[in-house]
Amino acid sequence: MSSFSSNNTAALAVIAILAYMYFAKRQSSSQTSGSVFKTSLIKEEFLPFELIDIVNHTEDIATYRFKLESETHKLGLPIGQHITIQYTYKNPESGEESEIIRHYTPVSLDLETSGYFDLLIKKYPKGKMSQLFRDIKVGDHIKVRGPKGFYNYEKLLPKKKNLFMVCGGTGLTPMAQIIRGVYLNSKHNPLLDGISNFDETKITLIYGNQKEEDILLKKELDELVAKMDGQLSVYYILDQAPKDVSWVSKVGYADKELLETAGLKATSEDDNETQVLLCGPQGLVSGMKRMLTSDFNFPRVKPITKMEDKVFVF
Ligand SMILES: Cc1cc2nc3c(=O)[nH]c(=O)nc-3n(C[C@H](O)[C@H](O)[C@H](O)COP(=O)(O)OP(=O)(O)OC[C@H]3O[C@@H](n4cnc5c(N)ncnc54)[C@H](O)[C@@H]3O)c2cc1C
Structure with a gap:
């Protein structure tokens, strides 16, 4: 091919x-x-x-x-x-x-x-x-x-322990890059056998699309989920239900319940270990920004976000 x-x-x-x-x-x-x-x-x-x-x-x-x-x-x-x-x-x-x-x-x-x-x-x-x-x-x-861009994962490495990613459509691409980077430096990469000091960042990805065929890199994501043994979790959401819905976490929009199921907790002032990353269509990003503030206690998200912010928008 x-x-x-x-x-x-x-x-x-x-x-x-x-x-x-x-x-x-x-x-x-x-x-x-x-x-x-x-x-x-x-x-x-x-x-x-x-x-x-x-x-x-x-x-x-x-x-x-x-x-x-x-x-x-x-x-x-x-x-x-x-x-x-x-x-x-x-x-x-x-x-x-x-x-x-x-x-x-x-x-x-x-x-x-x-x-x-x-x-x-x-x-x-x-x-x-x-x-x-x-x-x-x-x-x-x-x-x-x-x-x-303002984000540089390698510079952020030691500071964030949990990355909570929400994206739609081609908004996956920056997330895919970070996920792959974490995998390559994790204990799950067989090429790093015998080395300690791995990247142990836990990643949760909520990935929305209109229909199944629109999902980018699904095979690669599913393979990494299997390889990373709990360090990476992926939740697929779709606007249109496929025939087999067993692997879909939600048909419809990402809501509070889904975010909670995926493990997002209300943040506090001294919680600096979790970072939420957003990328995708404007409706998804602005809806998520509102929900993070109203339901999960995140500070209001500024129009331009910086690498160290609790919520970063690509
Ligand atoms: C940081 C960053 C990284 C990006 N990485 C990628 C990437 O790796 N791959 C990629 O394909 N794109 C990526 N994009 C999006 C890309 O920059 C363009 O916006 C996209 O390719 C559309 O450009 P266009 O000129 O063809 O469409 P435009 O002429 O800008 O838009 C025309 C019409 O297309 C539709 N449209 C455009 N963009 C979208 C969208 N995102 N969702 C839904 N409808 C849309 C709208 O109906 C719009 O009216 C990224 C964007 C950013 C900000």
Whole structure:
């Protein structure tokens, strides 16, 4: 189907080396993982990256793989941050052109991949950047700059013990990156056998979608739930009930009862170990912000959140 699966064996060997290097470095210094490798991103300058592969998941969801400068280069993106893509959008009716930018969180991690990065993209029929991803072909280039964002999981590592994530649709992508990062540094990663001082952060993910087919990375999430033995729990919520509802936690919206079932407790001033992360459609994010304040005692969530806040919105 694509080069993704054929790369698995080589990728495993690379993971082993990188995971050890990364972990050893985490123990000895506070540098980010990108600093010992050549990285590709520049914060203030859009650079071209070539598309080398596309894997279609559904009609409107696909993974796009972009090449880095060399096979040993890393993107240079801390876990929890995103990139910005620039595109010259052409209005299909008027033909008028305009420069637009949008943000994306790669689903590949510098921790385990070199030479490329992957974007998991949902295309919208009238979306402006979606036009780029509908038309792009292998060999074409996109313009990217970064890293961007106020969240950097590696810097937060020792401080938060519980991450409670609520997301919808493509809002999964920053959560998926953090979950994978925690797994790679947890005792459940067989490549870290014999090492102590694991990442023991407990993660709860509440993930909402309209219908079953819209769920991104379900297989990968379910595999991690099985591997992480209680350190990761996932609650799927859907607007439309599938035939088999046994694996769905709720049909409808996330409500107080579901959050309580998933283990969220009312916070107190001295509880600094739990952090709620939100990402997704505006309705979901604003509804959650209100509920956290009214039902779980969280302070009112500011329009722009910072890494250390009890509630962080991507
Ligand atoms: C930090 C961050 C990370 C992101 N990471 C990813 C990612 O990894 N993958 C990804 O696909 N997207 C991601 N997004 C969303 C992305 O930035 C764009 O908003 C999205 O691709 C739509 O852009 P567009 O120009 O095609 O649509 P626009 O032209 O901006 O919107 C056109 C229409 O599309 C619909 N639409 C747009 N976005 C959404 C949405 N999120 N939910 C429901 N309807 C919508 C609306 O009806 C809207 O009117 C991320 C956003 C942020 C802020």
